Amino acid sequence: MENIRPIKTKADYDWAIAEITRYFENEPEVGSSEGDRFDVLATLIEAYEDKHYPIESPDPVEAIQSHMQLFNLSRKALAEIIGSSPRATEVLNRQRALTMDMVFKLNKEWNIPAEILVQPYHLAHGGGRKRA
Structure with a gap:
């Protein structure tokens, strides 16, 4: 999985979004190395968003x-x-x-x-x- 790195800054987040967006047009096959890269990017992005952009439930x-x-x-x-x-x-x-x-x-x-x-x-x- 080339170039995968933790998302620590807004710049890292922007990079990850740009990387994962490429897969939206041409979805990788599940289980392939590109599919695994997509899953890891999605997980990293979700973790960053949960920490930095939490969605509060309504009262x-x-x-x-x-x-x-x-x-x-x-x-x-x-x-x-x-x-x-x-x-x-x-x-x-x-x-x-x-x-x-x-x-x-x-x-x-x-x-x-x-x-x-x-x-x-x-x-x-x-x-x-x-x-x-």
Whole structure:
């Protein structure tokens, strides 16, 4: 595997991106030396990106809002899942923490990952971090 090196700087990263981009037009055969080089470059790039450009998961309210926007769902649809319209409004306005029952229903009905819904998040009335 010629010229493979650790990605320590932005210049190394740019080099690796340029190298791997060549394979997009002409994909190497799996198991070939070029295929192995592609895999190593991809792994190095992924590790560098994870360290330098982490993608943070949304907090529970952001996840619910994104889901509602993506599937064009109303507050009424949320109210049907979690019990009432005032409760849905309070959750979306960060005035009420999600309960485990709400988390369970949102996970089951809307397939929002439970590990996102149970994360601590700030409530609007300054009540510190709350857990579901």
